[in-house]
Amino acid sequence: MTRLRIKKLRVAGFRSFGQAHQVAEPADTISVFWGGNSQGKTSLAEALEFLLTGQIARRELLAGAKDEFADSLRNAHIGEHGLVVVEAEMLATDGKTYSVKRTLTEDYKRGGAAGCISNLEIDGAAANEDELSSRLGIVFFPAPLRAPVLSQHSLGFLFSSSPGERAAYFRAVLDTQELEDFRQGVAALPNQLQAPTSQELDDLDAVEASGSFDALFSKLLKAKSRVGIGKVVTEAISALLTSLGLTPSSDLVEMIQQLRTALEQRRSVVFPMQLFARKPFSPWQGAAKTLPQLITSFVTERAKSDSEAHKLMSLFEAALALPHVHDAHNPIDCPLCASKSTLTPERVAWITEQVRANSAYQTAHDELSAAMSSTKAQVATTDQLANLAVPGLVTRSPAERHRVGFSVKALSALVRDDALVRDWFADVRSLWRAWKSVVAAAETLVSEVQLFQTDALGWVRQAEFVAATVALETRQKDFVKALASFEGPDRRIELALKREIDAASAVAGWDALCRLTEDIEGLEHALIQRNRFAAECKAVDKAIADIEKGIGVVIDQKFIALSGEVRRWWDLLRPEEATYFDTVQRRSAKAKRMIDLRAGLSLKDDKSDPKFRDAVAVFSQSQLHCLGLAMFLARATTEGAGFIVLDDPVLTSDDDYRPNFASSVIEALLADGIQVLVLTQDYGTAKDIGTRWAHAGSAHFDLVRNDPLTGSEIRNKDDDLAGGQLHGPILPPLRSARLWHQPG
Incomplete structure (x- = not known):
């Protein structure tokens, strides 16, 4: 070529x-x-x-x-x-x-x-x-x-460059950048391993971090079966209750409740956490789709029926039930009031029509009444759920909150994050407004239903009822949004509070232990996941160590070859000097990205029994100049x-x-x-x-x-x-x- x-x-x-x-x-x-x-x-x-x-x-x-x-x-x-x-x-x-x-x-x-x-x-x-x-x-x-191209200003580049620049330069010279990229890719694997997540795993971490259950944790990791796991946590809770001066129940469920009661009692001494308790909100799905049609039918049938006739309907039905009334072709005496010749065929036909009209009205009335009752019950439930969906501090009066020890000042002193408290308090105010609005809308709709139930014949508030229904649906959507906005800040402030309260009341890990004990199957699954992930991480760490070692061997061999070529040019430039260039090498196996240029210092012409120092520190300017030239020439010949x-x-x-x-x-x-x-x-x-x-x-x-x-x-x-x-x-x-x- x-x-x-x-x-x-x-x-x-x-x-x-x-x-x-x-x-x-x-x-x-x-x-x-x-x-x-x-x-x-x-x-x-x-x-x-x-x-x-x-x-x-x-x-x-x-x-x-x-x-x-x-x-x-x-x-x-x-x-x-x-x-x-x-x-x-x-x-x-x-x-x-x-x-x-x-x-x-x-x-x-x-x-x-x-x-x-x-x-x-x-x-x-x-x-x-x-x-x-x-x-x-x-x-x-x-x-x-x-x-x-080599010039005076580039001769000293390697001697004045930073460790990172020098390492990058030699990776390129030795053509080991792909190895370095591979090493970095493998080193990033632990971060790419997808750690399993679950409430049970979080609870396990909380129990371990508490420092109060070291013996429990080691036993859990060694347990071989679900029965063994249940036995370990039962013994732990029993021992904890005994240390609190309580007599553990023989029933596990009751034992968990004992611990929860003790936990809440201790927490409440520091801060009234019970005011943060709330339950999920299940929104009202709206009025039945048939309700508008039922209202229309009711109003129509009521218009066809004579309101005065409704009062005599039982008499009319009794009259029509008498024999020969329908067969009479001439006026007959009224069997109800004994009036002479007053019950004419025409009168009988009118009574018959009134009874038929009343039957259609009654059907429409009964169907609408059932729908209204269902709506009222659903809305009342929604009202109750809304009250339960907000923290107790929202529904309590200021006096009640202060009576149990709640105040923003006390909250801030525990959380010690003013920004978090401000965000949380702003969301509390927004949630309070949304809650008041949905409760008021529910009460309005219930009131409209009651007006119908009180006087169906005189009920004319169809438009107001529909407006109340729409209003509740709208206010409910706003309430759901406010709950979603409140979720994050509330979770963060509750975690911060519990962390401080649990530390102050020495109950760290109790809550997590109760949840784990309530679901032994879930605990077993979490332990399996945790052990499997730990094994994966250990295997990756070993692979990384092996790869690091292998790459180190390859790089050292390449450095040996390069050093030999640099020495070749050094010896041509400065033969027979007792101070000489020895090698380019990694500083150590651990400091793998630190590259040293080593010089040999000897008292003898044959360079025997040398002492080694960093060339940058001990070489003269002339020697460094020569070393820079030797490295350039070595690179030129090596790369062709x-x-x-x-x-x-x-x-x-x-x-x-x-x-x-x-x-x-x-x-x-x-x-x-x-x-x-x-x-x-x-x-x-x-x-x-x-x-x-x-x-x-x-x-x-x-x-x-x-x-x-x-x-x-x-x-x-x-x-x-x-x-x-x-x-x-x-x-x-x-x-x-x-x-x-x-x-x-």
């Missing part, structure tokens, strides 16, 4: 470069770019970084605030519309040459944390960073130093980089290992098939590398910036016409515009 190579590089408008395209054709082996301070070396290195990643790492590493890099990529002298472009022709791993071009469209902005914006093209077509890897084979390093860019890799003042870099290090890099671009301000280093590696086809370039508007220029020293001289450095950059324009 072909190794990735930069064949040609073009830069315009980027940082110190002017609008004229500057071109360089690096050698496939090693190329040296020499330039004094502020001539454009770092700009050239960051131009390659920008080409590959669209950003520069220096903004992430050095900026106290990212706003400091606002408008820093575009040359300040070319104007906001000047073209900023970096382009390279690259020989890819597939053996083909591609043109890669990135154009800046928006520079870094103040307040813009996301970075700059640019367009990437491959062979003139829009592309993305992933295609640089998939099509060209470019290897990206772990963030923040993603491009194979096709080329690297080194911006002043050797300190100018460090003559001790500069020759080693120019010889041994470059020799090893070339042997590994890596194209090397060195940018340096030290002319001696540039000359040394050029001389040593001329046989390998090295290339030599100068960077000059004689005019800020023209910007940095790349000059090929191997080109007689462009470079102007074959031996020695170019003239130092002229700082005076007046001198620059003088003839000669």
Whole structure:
């Protein structure tokens, strides 16, 4: 497979470069770019970084605030519309040459944390960073130093980074991020286990948390059957009652009631909790759907019937029951009053019609009366249920509440949460208003029914009855809403009260124990659920521990391999030193996200019997610089980089290992098939590398910036016409515009 190579590089408008395209054709082996301070070396290195990643790492590493890099990529002298472009022709791993071009469209902005914006093209077509890897084979390093470009400001990144940043960096270097993601996923499993929930489990927790039933709890966990569980709780309640000076009943139900009575007595001494007692509300389902039709039928039949005739109905029925009355064709004497010839056939027919009409009226009356009675009974029940659905403190008068020791002040002193008390009290007032309204509506409807029952013949309040029915239904809905709103605050304040009261009266866990004992089957099921969930959690914890251990072994092996590669470059740079780089490692099995760079300190030339310390603490600046370079080179070779860019890799003042870099290090890099671009301000280093590696086809370039508007220029020293001289450095950059324009 072909190794990735930069064949040609073009830069315009980027940082110190002017609008004229500057071109360089690096050698496939090693190329040296020499330039004094502020001539454009770092700009050239960051131009390659920008080409590959669209950003520069220096903004992430050095900026106290990212706003400091606002408008820093575009040359300040070319104007906001000047073209900023970096382009390279690259020989890819597939053996083909591609043109890669990135154009800046928006520079870094103040307040813009996301970075700059640019367009990437491959062979003139829009592309993305992933295609640089998939099509060209470019290897990206772990963030923040993603491009194979090393500069002075990035050398010390690992030594100044936080523990978390260092750990994240090495996870990426060692390709263990997937292992870390897997570890974190497994570590999150305990939180994803769905703990069973039930009142019985809550009660078990309450009994355990009370601290008063330790012996009971341990026995419950060991009980093997429902009978055994019942025996354990029965013994516990019996012992508790005995300790209270009570004689336990032989009946379990009565024994539970004994404990409840003792519990309420103790609680009431501290605070009248009985005033919070309430029962579920069962709403009235409304009047029967047939009631409107029954009212209509009743009114209709009553209109057909003669009201005076109703009073004589028994006489009429008696008369019609006499023999020969229906057969008489002529007037006959009235059998009731003995009047002569007064009972005519016409009169008999009228009486018959009145009896028939009264029968229809009576049927309608009886049906409506039954419906009214049912409605009255239902509404009366609703009234009673409404009274029971609100706490006793709502139905009691202020005097009654104070008499048993209830006051908001006493409540607040126990709860010690003013916001909760305010919310609860506001809901109490709303509930009181809703309760009063529904009770009043119920009483009104009952009153309307009673008016009908008192005088059905004279009843004309049909509209008022219907309105009272609608009113009760509406008020009842409001009451149900008020109860729902009250539910949460009431539950919270009741729990807070019971917690404080139970602690003050030494009854913690009693209530829960009573409920558990009342339902042994439910208690047994809760114990089974609890034990099963505990076993699941234990199994997950063991799995996590095993996975942690396995990942640790894998990571340690990878660290050993990486450390060997770093030592290889360290030994090439600084051979035969008694103080040396030893290893990269996890601080410990427990501190798995703390990564240490360890140095060996020996008194002997053979490095025997060393003492180990943290390299950051004991290495000199020169040694740290060397370690940073060694780690960069180890990363480049390990990840198979096709080329690297080194911006002043050797300190100018460090003559001790500069020759080693120019010889041994470059020799090893070339042997590994890596194209090397060195940018340096030290002319001696540039000359040394050029001389040593001329046989390998090295290339030599100068960077000059004689005019800020023209910007940095790349000059090929191997080109007689462009470079102007074959031996020695170019003239130092002229700082005076007046001198620059003088003839000669």
